[in-house]
Amino acid sequence: MMSFNHDPFPCTSCGLCCQRISVVTELSAYDRGDGTCMHLVDNRCSIYEERPEICRIDQMFEKVYSKHFSRDEFYLENLKVCKNLQISAGLPEEKQVKLTSLPK
Numbered sequence: 001m002m003s004f005n006h007d008p009f010p011c012t013s014c015g016l017c018c019q020r021i022s023v024v025t026e027l028s029a030y031d032r033g034d035g036t037c038m039h040l041v042d043n044r045c046s047i048y049e050e051r052p053e054i055c056r057i058d059q060m061f062e063k064v065y066s067k068h069f070s071r072d073e074f075y076l077e078n079l080k081v082c083k084n085l086q087i088s089a090g091l092p093e094e095k096q097v098k099l100t101s102l103p104k
């Protein structure tokens, strides 16, 4: 098990990314038919410890994106996607990610 000496991605657990998986090829087998992952139960990942690599932001950073971005840059790009999803879904501001909440 790899350990990281940084704070985790500041996810607000809105579950919206898990309801938009039709755009994620790697998760096509998980789509219950309406773009929502079949493992999202009560808005939580029911297989969190065994979730696929594509759902693991730090693992994806280490494996793929660290070649092109710093971790902060990668987090920020992901946070922008989260924020746009949350705005589109009408989530109240206090439940949205903060683009300024990157780990120091």
Ligand code: SF4
Binding pocket: 010, 011, 012, 013, 014, 015, 016, 017, 018, 081, 082, 085, 097
């Ligand atoms: S959309 Fe972003 S904030 Fe919401 S659950 Fe997914 S990663 Fe977390």
Ligand code: SF4
Binding pocket: 017, 018, 021, 027, 030, 037, 038, 039, 040, 041, 044, 045, 046, 047, 048, 051, 052, 055
């Ligand atoms: S496996 Fe878990 S984290 Fe990945 S999309 Fe499904 S519910 Fe979300």
